Amino acid sequence: MKYVHRIWIFTIVLFLSGGWISDMEMIAQNPDKKYVMVIHGGAGTMKKENMSPEQEKEYKNMLRKALSTGYDILKKGEPAADAVVATINILEDSPLFNAGKGAVFTHDGKNELDASIMDGKTLQAGAVAGVTNIKNPINAARAVMDHSRHVMLTGRGAEIFAAEQGCDTVPPSYFHTQSRWESLQRILEQEKKNDMNDLYRTPDPFQNEISSPDEKYGTVGAVAMDAAGNIVAGTSTGGLTNKRFGRVGDSPIIGAGTYANNETAGISCTGTGEYFMRSLAAYRVSVLMELENLTIQEAADQVISEIGVLGGDGGLIALDQEGRIAFSFNTSGMYRGTVDEDGHIEVMIFAGE
């Protein structure tokens, strides 16, 4: 088909031009290892020269803590969903990432959180969007998956359901962190100098944001495989700083930000959500493995390449039933890490690490 050819031509052009693919090769996983979990804490413009050794250590320690929490659950033979939720809870409870406690602010100065989870064995899935008082949105997504006949609940209704299901609720002020608040204020200042509506309509959702190592992307995600070989993927986010009008990105959309299928892989994405939604990024990784017999890394790279062609940026993580993992991102960094079946943890931030 014409479409496939076009994508291949773009891929070859990108490959020849250097760019991210050479980075990808450098961070390819060790083929002798069997991984049981892979996580991310968002992809973005972070650069080593802009991050202090202390900051770097803080991020890496939190990624390690998250992986270690998930590993302990998997080692006990407990379900992958338990490991994914507990791991994401660590990241949600940290102010470092744009999820849970550290969620960014909307244009109106609120925090509206999204999350989703999918079980690769049953293809059951759950998601919540736009919740404002649920401490750990991934727990609410799991409650939707396990205790409702629905896939996606939104807004106040999702909050009521989550509370009924025993998810911890918090006053919305719980999500106030000073650095996120200041990020919003800087963007609002910048908007004042321009025509906000014009900025709002620009095709690049990030054009009017101020770069900083940690404010652009900080969505978190995890994919785990349990002793029974079942794969579960989950994603949690505060969305986009300065988002308006009840905007929902890819994180709570099954197939866009999150997908899992035991027959292919579990996938969690992070980046310019709109491009991941239009590309069905997470599902496309699975489909390229299913129908094109691509390896997990080839599938991940092709999807990120295609998103780059559309104009989007970000990254994704993936894990298959053989314990192979893939990272792929076209940004300068992605908070990420793995744990193998022996409990050996690796964490990375920048491309090429």
Added chain:
Amino acid sequence: MKYVHRIWIFTIVLFLSGGWISDMEMIAQNPDKKYVMVIHGGAGTMKKENMSPEQEKEYKNMLRKALSTGYDILKKGEPAADAVVATINILEDSPLFNAGKGAVFTHDGKNELDASIMDGKTLQAGAVAGVTNIKNPINAARAVMDHSRHVMLTGRGAEIFAAEQGCDTVPPSYFHTQSRWESLQRILEQEKKNDMNDLYRTPDPFQNEISSPDEKYGTVGAVAMDAAGNIVAGTSTGGLTNKRFGRVGDSPIIGAGTYANNETAGISCTGTGEYFMRSLAAYRVSVLMELENLTIQEAADQVISEIGVLGGDGGLIALDQEGRIAFSFNTSGMYRGTVDEDGHIEVMIFAGE
């Protein structure tokens, strides 16, 4: 891959067992015709013996009116998006279908509407979910696609954005239709007799609904191709009678209820939304054409077959750049119709028509 084999085995079993595939063959499109638009008004349990000739005529007339409206726009050389929106507006403004005016009621006695649209040339997309005062949600979805940098807006925020963009607003009482209200009351009565929470948790979202020819599914959708060969798909719905907790189904999810790509096809789905979400139904039709070289009808049939295997039911429509269309559904009927490049309109309701 194992997964592919499994699907093929199921498909062969379904084929040998008769069932819907024989119906599919009977309604296959005329290969000599070049179609420019295909629409649906929902798939469901409607049976010819339960529908009066007057009712049948009423539905068919409205489908004809919708197709004729879209055709006139396409014939003038105007964009496919204009035709899709105008066609869906006819169906939204009719109380016959579960979209716009005829939207079903939520558990709380409200009407929460969803819609989405995607442009097959640009892969731009727009969607709104849970809007309560927008007369034509498909117009709001188009405004998101054309005039924002986002793909999905939800709830009150989506309403404010749509109103700012000039979409007609109505008091929520506009969506009150007596037959839909009575449907809700019957379901609430039935729930009182049972344990509502148990029913809510059943895997089949439709288990506790009372069957009637027109209340189960009435989502509307349209796919059009304009003179420039661009394909646009759109879907609009009132969701599920008695839905709770801000439930969102497949209709506003790009890739689940709606997808369009000039290189493959435009697709709009209707049915048990949760299964279409977990299957990425609309996108999967496109992917099977792109990667497996299936014909549009083969791709449509395979996706509906797979959804049947998961336990879901419903149907979909599709149109490709060659003017080929496909219907596929595993229910006893789907309100549907086509118009070809000469303006010849065909409308159908039951399987085998």
